[in-house]
Amino acid sequence: MDEEMEQEHDPDITPELLMVMSAAIAAYLGKTVRIRRARFVDPNLINAWGQSSRVVLQASHNLRR
8 A cells, every 4th residue: 555545544444445445346347346435524624516416416317228
């Protein structure tokens, strides 16, 4: 692990959590992945405009049957 990653280390993100995340992403994508960075987002700091834009963008990707 390089020095920059150690400075930003979040004690809530354990190696076990990273392994579970990596396995879930690999199962979804069908190939191995390497997580380079992970962090929790503080819900109190989320920009309402940005959040609503992300919701609209994600909804536009839904496939119609």
